[in-house]
Amino acid sequence: MALTDATARAAKPRSKPYKMTDEKGLFLLVQPTGGKLWRYNYAMGGKRKTLSIGQYPNVSLAAAREGREGARRLISKGIDPSQHKQQAKKAEKVAVTTFRDVAKKALADARKKKLAAVTIDKKEWLLRPPGSPAPTITPSRRRSARSPSSAARTPSRSPHGCPERA
Numbered sequence: 001m002a003l004t005d006a007t008a009r010a011a012k013p014r015s016k017p018y019k020m021t022d023e024k025g026l027f028l029l030v031q032p033t034g035g036k037l038w039r040y041n042y043a044m045g046g047k048r049k050t051l052s053i054g055q056y057p058n059v060s061l062a063a064a065r066e067g068r069e070g071a072r073r074l075i076s077k078g079i080d081p082s083q084h085k086q087q088a089k090k091a092e093k094v095a096v097t098t099f100r101d102v103a104k105k106a107l108a109d110a111r112k113k114k115l116a117a118v119t120i121d122k123k124e125w126l127l128r129p130p131g132s133p134a135p136t137i138t139p140s141r142r143r144s145a146r147s148p149s150s151a152a153r154t155p156s157r158s159p160h161g162c163p164e165r166a
Contacts, residue, residue, distance in 0.1 A: 001021050002022055003020055003021065003022040003026075003027075003028060003061065003082070004061070005019060005060070005061045008020065008021065008028050008036065008056055008061060009166055011055070013028075013031065013032050013033065013034045014030070014032065015032060016032065016125065017029055017030065017031050017032060019039075022066060023040055023065075024069045024072070025040050025041040025068065026038065026039075026040050026053075026065065026144060027039055027040075027041070028056060028064075035055065036055065036056035036057075037052065037054070037056070037161045038052070038054050038056060038059055038064040038067070039051065039052055039053065040053055040067070040068045040071055040081075040134070041077055042072075042081070044080045045080075045113060049080070049082055051071055051081050051085070053067040053068065054067070061163065076124075076126050078105035094121075103127040105126075106123065107120070107123055107124065107127065110123055118166060138147055
């Protein structure tokens with residue numbers, strides 16, 4: 001008997017994980033914690049294997065069936081769906097993790113955290129490619145100069161930045 005969306009939605013957790021079967025190897029695994037996971041059982045090279053399709057309700061029953069059919073097409077071509085999925089993830093990860101992408105993400109995170117404009121300018125400056133022009137500092141982003149009275153209170157410093165001894 002085929003699984004329906006209503007029965008999948010109504011599935012309640014038990015003390016142990018249990019399966020609600022659909023058809024052609026597709027099933028919904030209901031965890032004791034309440035998680036519901038779409039899985040597909042198949043055989044490849046004489047071994048039984050299980051492919052994870054996604055989490056219910058993020059992946060609907062119709063989408064899980066489409067995933068199962070995609071896996072069946074791969075199996076009919078002699079391709080292991082689990083290895084195909086792992087290779088696709090690995091290729092995506094390699095393509096995305098260049099230094100430029102990581103740097104852009106770091107800058108986006110800095111802006112999201114609403115760090116000071118001077119800090120963001122410095123991060124951009126540190127991450128810019130060699131030979132590119134220096135960033136221009138707008139007056140609003142410049143630090144205010146010290147007043148002469150505050151400069152008088154500051155101890156004199158050696159060329160190395162340490163306070164000089166008296």
